[in-house]
Amino acid sequence: MKDIEAIVQRFRDSGLKITPQRLSIFNLLKDNYDHPSAEDIYNKALEIHPTISFTTVYKTLQTLRDLGEILEINIDPERAHYDSVTDDHYHTFCTRCREIEDLMSGLYPVQELPDNNVVGGFDVQSVQVHLVGVCGSCN
């Protein structure tokens, strides 16, 4: 995810409006290295905008995802999580505490894709590597 000014510019360029609610969400995501669910973000946003609705948070997350500014992570079957770091990296998912964490690169190196991003006829848009198990804190 770009820095706030760049995001604001990108929204304006796309004919999207900048509201205080949206700005708060941008800031929450920017400072966040967890992998929050929509509801996590909503709860934090409530502290700043006590009247903000879940719908607004949800729709803003969708917009950011569609613009490619954040990633939606689908590893927790119970809910989607979001990641403001869009560079290639992988995740661990703890089935006890449901926390998603970044996997230090180097700890689990994965094959490079070919230059055209095609593997066996399949056009790869993203590679998701999830190590599912139990994290250090839950052990």
Added chain:
Amino acid sequence: MKDIEAIVQRFRDSGLKITPQRLSIFNLLKDNYDHPSAEDIYNKALEIHPTISFTTVYKTLQTLRDLGEILEINIDPERAHYDSVTDDHYHTFCTRCREIEDLMSGLYPVQELPDNNVVGGFDVQSVQVHLVGVCGSCN
């Protein structure tokens, strides 16, 4: 997933009963190299048992998953899919047709885990590698 007799034995050994409905589900899974959702399996089962309920299919899938005989794949945010092949292998997920397919081993080789299955303090129970994109047929 083991062959049918072994599954039947495993169920009996665990105090679980063998019903015609369950046997049909075992057979559907055994012959299946797709990655069906619970509803897919339910629809096929209906052709054999016109009165079978979704609940029965659902609960049997849970039991099989808990026994480790099938895997639940969480890559499609809209629904869980199941895989009767429990050996290590990876998947492609087409965002257009929502088909999950096996990734030929060799096309995208992945790092081996250390012997103790621990990566950076995280105790790995399974590794899920998903190539998300557009499949050959949808291109």
Added chain:
DNA sequence: GTTACTGCAAACAGTTTGCATTACC
């Protein structure tokens, strides 16, 4: 002033459960 956003309330879809009846062993 025009266009898009907010927030409410309700719809939606997949998943999960409680419970009476039925079937397995």
Added chain:
DNA sequence: GGTAATGCAAACTGTTTGCAGTAAC
């Protein structure tokens, strides 16, 4: 006969939508 499975109906949870009022530009 005792125990577990089936199947119905309803609850549940996260996600998504329609729409009237409001705010950005």
